[in-house]
Amino acid sequence: MNKWAVVACDQYTSEPEYWKEVEKLTKGSPSTFNIIFPEVYLEGGDSSSRISDINATMKQYIDDRVLSELDKCFILTDRRTSHAQSRKGLIIALDLECYDYNKGSKALIRATEGTVLDRLPPRIKVRQDAPIELPHIMVLIDDPGKTVIEPLFQKSAQLEKLYDFELMMNGGHIKGYKISDEKDMNSIADALSKLAQKDVFSGKYGVDADKDLLLFAVGDGNHSLASAKGHWENLKKCLTPEQLENHPARYALVELVNVHDAGLVFEPIHRVLFNVGADDLLREFRAFSGKTACQGSTCSGGTVHTFNYVTAAGKGTVSIENPASNLEVGTLQAFLDSYIKEHPQVKIDYIHGEDVVTKLGSQAGNMGFYLPPMNKTDLFKTVILDGALPRKTFSMGEAEEKRFYLECRKIK
Template identity: 60%
Template structure:
């Protein structure tokens, strides 16, 4: 049974409890992955060992079916979109760098929190398989890479076709392994990476390296794969480095112009706080002369006020919810381009000073309302980002603040299904 990406529902233990009930003793990718809600549990080492053992067991017992070399064309439908198409391929981690200012072909689009990597690298350290929840974007407005394949989808062999659990929608996968089609895919990708086309497309100079693949989801997962590869590489010869399986990472490539790709905001909830002290701290942080907050009795009123404020220049506004009701916080003349960066500056500062408090990143306005309205919490609602400006923003401005956007709602994230060996036989 396939389960959703491990970095989802990290403040909703009831979701994962329900998943465990549904899976029971059935073979499942739940037992091959580590839901992040459990990362801080005391039995983490034991869980990692169990994951490694299950991987070997599933291979030995034929639960996992080996495939010939190929790429997979994926068609996913959800309650939010009738179709989102992608390609499952392996990318070269030598062409990827998550550090700020990177000019590599594959690039992080949001800030990578280095402190989050060690436990994730630990999970991969002795694993024989990787399961991808990484989604990588291409900027292909003429739809030259994936869409031509979708137009002849019936000519490919279908390898899976089933309903995903927990409102995850439906997924189909098709094997593509004929040489002519694979060559066409590679040529189309190479055309997107042409330096002259790149400079003309984004109106940039030679100082900007070609950005071909932009990490949309699973930034820390791919960064962990990179760190693991760098660790493995230290003990390899040049010949071994060339084709070692850990050098590559399995991802799903999607076109940012696909109608099924919708950029949703990632909201914030601050836990274990005193509401009034947080609001006062925000005014102190931004300066009381250039920020203010208003209280409202409903989310509808908040959204109406935010819509009106959007027309004003040099203003960042975001809604909030506490156990005392709703409100709107406004910052005049912000130093950042995005509301999320303005808010994140404060949250980083506040949590740094108040170690008992914790911030979580939430998909869905309704979840923010439910969690933020509990005593001792405050939830912040953030606006969505325009996806068609995404590549140019990253190329010119660099990485975005972490958790700036989400490609769809939580239940639309990648489900673990495909696996790939990362050790030599």
């Protein structure tokens, strides 16, 4: 199992040495490494052959019974990381008909951050011929009373344990328990239904009772869920009404996590720029922010966003007065999107961990920006009132704490 489970494909995209080590560790063994497409390799020029190999290996793993099929169930998970003793989760399948990642979405399942549409085609291509899916998606619920997931752990000693092992590459430890008793499954559904009651919803967030309900907020893996949605939208054009109701690709496997879980920590996602002139960027940042500064009665007077940065010349600070965005990440990202559009030679990566920002940003021709963390308890209300946050606003833990691929689900 230690060789089977590997970290989410969108991690360590500027650290190819990490994935080289994973490749070395898993060589010759069944592993999810062989059935995912790490994004570090997206620009390698061999996407088509890599995707063909992925699909063929998936089929081989099914034929060779590398994968064992379970009855109808949920899976209760308990993850220990280098930063948290326990992060509790529940593996379920969500209906993609209830999910919308587009800006202004009012769906029951929504993205918390902006979706980058050009990241979807390669992921959809992997999925369109794949017999199975693997989730690294983590979806949040706002359950301060801890009524959905946490009560299940009171009976974990009586549940069938499906796995219990150390994860590779400092990933921590993972346990999984099978939830198949009808009574337990119904109690989960009932608890979720109560969270979605209009009076509970309006009271919790101080909104009108007719405000569109948000029950599931996509915290990690939004682009994977958006790819599942894109594949489903393509597929359903050719299906009969009966197939539309029952097709397995209509659903996507995710891990449900309570935003109030003590083991869930929101970390900032920093920015590193490559092939950039730092002095020129800082000059244009100040000029851009002057043009877009908030003006009028909607401004909160005296607001200043301060950013720490690192270059080959050392560390520094830049301050932006009267920013148009409420969040520092919104101020910075709006500028970087504009700057990179005007300077196409500049590349950007989104980094977990200040040490990696320092390492990469201090190299000649590079520049790193450090961003502050976001209060996780504000997430649902912010998305409900303001819509999706700027992309890459927060990360649920450090890179090694991300969800590891482990369970699979048939989608054909």
